[in-house]
Structures are given as C-alpha cells and as structure tokens.
Amino acid sequence: MNTSSLANTFSGRLITDVADMAPFVTDWRKRWFGSAIAVAQPDTAEDVAIVVRWCAAHGVPIVPQGGNTGMSGAATPDAAGSALVLSLARMNRVRGIDALNNTMTVEAGCILQALQDAAREAGRLFPLSLGAEGSCTIGGNLSTNAGGVAVLRFGNARELCLGLEVVTAQGEIWNGLRGLRKDNTGYDLRDLFIGAEGTLGVITAATVKLFPLPAAKITAWAAVATVHDALNLLQVAQAKLGARLTAFELLTQPCIDILTEQMPHLRWPLAATQTQAVLIELSDAESEASGRASLEALLEAAFESGLVTDAAIATNITQSREFWSLREFMTEAQQRAGKNIKHDISVPISRIADFVEQTNAEITEKFPGVRMIVFGHLGDGNLHYNVSPPKGAVGENFGVIEAAVNHVAHNAVNAFGGSVSAEHGLGVLRRSEAARFKSPVELAMMRSIKQAFDPKCIMNPGKSLGDFA
Ligand code: FAD
Numbered sequence: 001m002n003t004s005s006l007a008n009t010f011s012g013r014l015i016t017d018v019a020d021m022a023p024f025v026t027d028w029r030k031r032w033f034g035s036a037i038a039v040a041q042p043d044t045a046e047d048v049a050i051v052v053r054w055c056a057a058h059g060v061p062i063v064p065q066g067g068n069t070g071m072s073g074a075a076t077p078d079a080a081g082s083a084l085v086l087s088l089a090r091m092n093r094v095r096g097i098d099a100l101n102n103t104m105t106v107e108a109g110c111i112l113q114a115l116q117d118a119a120r121e122a123g124r125l126f127p128l129s130l131g132a133e134g135s136c137t138i139g140g141n142l143s144t145n146a147g148g149v150a151v152l153r154f155g156n157a158r159e160l161c162l163g164l165e166v167v168t169a170q171g172e173i174w175n176g177l178r179g180l181r182k183d184n185t186g187y188d189l190r191d192l193f194i195g196a197e198g199t200l201g202v203i204t205a206a207t208v209k210l211f212p213l214p215a216a217k218i219t220a221w222a223a224v225a226t227v228h229d230a231l232n233l234l235q236v237a238q239a240k241l242g243a244r245l246t247a248f249e250l251l252t253q254p255c256i257d258i259l260t261e262q263m264p265h266l267r268w269p270l271a272a273t274q275t276q277a278v279l280i281e282l283s284d285a286e287s288e289a290s291g292r293a294s295l296e297a298l299l300e301a302a303f304e305s306g307l308v309t310d311a312a313i314a315t316n317i318t319q320s321r322e323f324w325s326l327r328e329f330m331t332e333a334q335q336r337a338g339k340n341i342k343h344d345i346s347v348p349i350s351r352i353a354d355f356v357e358q359t360n361a362e363i364t365e366k367f368p369g370v371r372m373i374v375f376g377h378l379g380d381g382n383l384h385y386n387v388s389p390p391k392g393a394v395g396e397n398f399g400v401i402e403a404a405v406n407h408v409a410h411n412a413v414n415a416f417g418g419s420v421s422a423e424h425g426l427g428v429l430r431r432s433e434a435a436r437f438k439s440p441v442e443l444a445m446m447r448s449i450k451q452a453f454d455p456k457c458i459m460n461p462g463k464s465l466g467d468f469a
C-alpha cells in the first residue's frame with residue numbers, strides 16, 4: 001500500500017521505517033509481534049478523521065494505540081502487515097477544567113498520571129489509578145474500561161466518564177463532550193465506545209468526573225491467614241468504614257514469596273516472616289486523625305476476633321508509598337520470575353474465597369508444581385488469578401499448558417457466575433475464551449452493533465467480539 005498521499009498531509013508524523021515502527025507493533029510483555037504499513041501520529045481530531053477516511057477509502061485496517069500498556073494484545077497489529085497503527089500519543093492536551101461542575105475535558109493521548117496531577121492542581125481528585133498510570137492514556141483507559149485500585153469507591157473508567165468525542169469508522173467527528181450527570185436522550189452511544197477496545201471508532205477526547213481532594217489517605221497492611229478471613233475482613237471494613245473504604249487489595253502467599261525472591265530490596269511493613277495480606281486504603285473526607293482512629297479501631301477488633309494475625313498502619317506518605325509499591329510491583333515480579341499465564345477474573349464477591357480455594361485445588365492437582373499467583377482487587381470481586389511455573393524454573397515450555405489451564409480456570413469462573421475479563425478487556429488474548437460463555441443471542445447483538453458502526457470492519461479487526469465468527 002502506497003502511503004505517500006497520507007505522508008504529504010502528515011509530514012514528520014507518519015512513520016514508515018520498519019525499525020522506527022518496532023515499539024508500536026509489539027506489546028510490552030513481548031507476547032504479540034505484528035507489523036504495519038505505517039504509524040500515524042495525529043495532533044487533532046480533524047487529523048484523526050483524515051487518517052480514518054484514507055483508511056476507509058483504501059480498505060486499510062486501523063489499530064488505535066495509546067500507551068501500549070494493555071494486557072490483552074488489543075493494541076498490537078497482526079502479522080499480516082496491512083494495518084495502520086493510529087497513535088494518539090500526541091493528542092495530550094487538557095482542554096479545560098470546570099471546577100464547579102467537577103469535570104475535566106481532556107484529549108485521548110493524555111497520560112493518566114498527568115491527568116491526576118492536573119486535577120490536583122485545580123484542587124480536585126481524578127481517582128482512576130493503576131500500576132501503569134505513568135504510561136497509559138485516558139483513551140486506552142476508556143477503551144478498555146480500565147479498573148485499577150480505587151474502583152471500590154469511585155468505580156471503573158466507564159463510571160468516571162460523562163462524555164466523549166469520537167471519530168467514527170466513516171471518518172466523521174461526533175462531539176459528545178457533555179458534562180452532564182443526567183442525560184436520557186436516546187441510546188447511550190458513549191457507553192458503546194467505552195470498553196470497545198477501538199473496534200467501533202477512535203476516542204479523541206473525553207469529559208471525565210472530578211471529586212473533592214480527600215483531606216487524608218491512610219494505608220494499612222493486614223496479615224490474614226486465609227482468603228476467607230480476608231473476605232470476612234472486607235465485610236467488617238465496609239460496615240465500619242462505609243464509603244471511606246477506597247481500596248481493598250489482596251496478595252496471597254505465593255505472591256509474597258515471588259516478591260521476596262525477585263525484589264529483595266523491598267521494605268516490608270511487618271517485621272516477622274512475611275505472610276499473605278490485604279492492603280487497605282481509607283480516604284477520609286474530614287481529617288487524618290479521625291481516619292486513622294477508624295482504621296486502628298477496625299484492625300484492633302479484627303485482631304481480637306482472629307481475622308487479622310498482625311497489622312501495620314503507615315505513619316507517613318513515604319511509608320504508604322512503600323506499602324503500595326509491594327502491590328504495584330507484583331506484575332513485574334511475576335514477569336521477572338519467568339513465563340506466566342494470566343487470568344483477570346471476577347466472581348460475585350460473596351463467592352470469591354470459595355472460588356480461590358476450589359480452583360487452586362483443581363489446577364494444582366491437574367498441573368502439579370505450578371504456583372498460583374493470586375492477587376488483586378478483592379474488594380471488587382476481581383482477582384488476577386495468575387499461574388507461574390514451579391520455583392526456580394523459568395518455564396520455557398510453559399505455553400504448552402496455557403490453553404488447558406485457561407480451560408479449567410475459566411470453566412470454574414463460569415460455574416461461579418463470573419467473568420473471564422474483569423478489567424483488561426478481551427483483545428486477542430481472551431476473545432475465544434469469552435465467546436465460549438456468551439449465548440448466541442448475545443454474540444449476535446454484538447455483531448449487529450459492530451456491523452452498524454463499522455460495516456467495512458476496518459476498526460481493530462480481530463479484537464474483542466464484534467467480528468467474532
Ligand atoms: P493501549 O494498550 O494502547 O490500548 C488498549 C486498547 O485500547 C486497544 O484495543 C487499543 O486499540 C484501544 N485504544 C487505545 N486508545 C484508544 C483510543 N483513543 N480510541 C480507541 N481505542 C483506543 N488495567 C486495569 O484495568 N487495571 C489495573 O490495575 C491495571 N494495572 C496495570 C499495571 C501494569 C504494570 C500494566 C503494564 C498494565 C496494567 N493494566 C491495568 C492494563 C493497562 O494499563 C490498561 O488496560 C490501560 O487502560 C491501557 O491503556 P493504554 O493507553 O496503554 O492503551
């Protein structure tokens with residue numbers, strides 16, 4: 001495909017050199033490797049519309065890309081080399097903040113951390129928070145409907161978004177940047193683009209919700225003997241802390257072991273032998289002192305009733321960051337330990353401890369020696385139900401058991417009334433596994449939506465379920 005007509009319009013912003021395209025055609029895990037005819041780097045929604053119209057006219061598939069931190073291979077073009085990668089990275093301006101309306105209108109390529117900072121400068125909180133926040137973009141967050149560590153209190157990306165600007169698959173610009181909390185004027189188009197993984201159109205800007213800055217944030221680390229105890233602690237914490245409970249994250253024992261093996265420099269909250277734990281965060285609207293007193297009372301009562309075996313409350317922001325870094329380094333620690341199999345599951349919170357107990361037993365019986373690296377957002381009923389090779393083995397051939405392990409894990413998820421993708425999306429990684437559990441009527445409705453929005457199937461083909469055969 002000759003891209004010279006596009007190159008004229010996008011002088012200096014159209015990459016066609018194979019070496020220069022390399023970072024855009026593979027994912028950060030180095031799991032998927034593709035190629036592309038070009039990488040376009042637009043500056044405006046009008047630029048995006050020009051690229052999309054060119055692609056539509058020439059039948060060129062488009063792969064939108066933000067920070068390329070996704071977990072499911074959704075931002076990587078396939079190996080055919082016929083697609084164009086559309087990088088939104090240069091569209092990174094905050095268009096405006098309406099402090100009274102508690103909203104911020106931002107371009108799709110804004111880095112999440114930059115948006116948190118911009119909100120803070122305006123005396124507001126943008127609560128979306130995840131380990132990749134220094135590199136992922138709001139366009140990617142919305143397109144994957146990202147979750148992260150504050151969903152318990154503030155909801156996922158969808159719940160934080162009021163309006164979108166989108167370039168359609170026909171290359172038209174839809175301005176739906178409404179800052180309204182209530183708007184019942186027909187089908188909710190915004191919610192179709194959120195979580196669509198770039199298969200329906202290109203998000204170019206968004207209006208997102210802001211919140212008051214919390215007066216204080218208090219972080220605690222609580223050792224728990226079992227996942228059942230962690231779940232019971234969640235119930236007590238919700239009853240005692242109410243809406244102030246902001247995060248409730250679990251790290252099971254094999255996660256603690258892998259962190260100590262791979263990252264010996266890490267500082268641990270409790271002096272004794274490291275055991276599995278939950279990380280609790282409370283953000284208090286009134287004062288540091290009242291928040292701390294509430295958390296202390298909760299942990300003392302939990303200790304007395306045997307739910308918690310030991311606990312520590314961070315005394316300052318540095319210590320709080322140290323607690324959080326243990327949680328945030330999990331992905332990297334598991335990556336360093338060798339090959340791994342990821343699952344991003346959710347089940348009803350009430351059933352999650354039983355799910356872990358029963359499914360761990362089934363997997364370790366069928367695949368002796370594997371390590372169950374189970375961690376994540378217990379408060380949302382969403383765990384990263386990951387699997388690693390035995391200690392000391394890098395698992396060169398671990399891939400051969402992946403499909404069989406997925407089958408067992410996802411069948412169990414389904415039996416527990418859960419979902420095979422809680423927050424990472426389907427991409428190419430979980431497309432067929434997700435389809436196994438969708439009814440023909442659900443798949444048909446998804447295909448109809450895709451057909452209506454993108455009849456030429458140029459928007460990120462082969463990802464998610466809209467074009468699943
Ligand atoms: P990309 O990876 O570039 O793209 C992801 C998908 O969105 C692709 O389908 C792409 O085509 C599409 N897309 C991107 N931009 C646009 C756009 N403007 N318009 C249309 N489609 C677009 N995820 C969580 O949910 N919770 C977590 O806690 C979490 N923690 C993570 C921790 C680490 C260390 C890492 C590496 C990743 C983590 N992730 C997490 C996964 C990832 O960061 C999120 O999925 C993030 O939302 C992806 O954003 P991105 O800009 O990198 O998107």
Ligand code: 2HG
Pocket residue numbers: 131148328330331342343376377384386
């Ligand atoms: C997290 O919650 C991310 O840390 C990544 O969603 C999970 O590494 C993973 O599997």
Ligand code: ZN
Pocket residue numbers: 147148376377384423
């Ligand atoms: Zn997560």
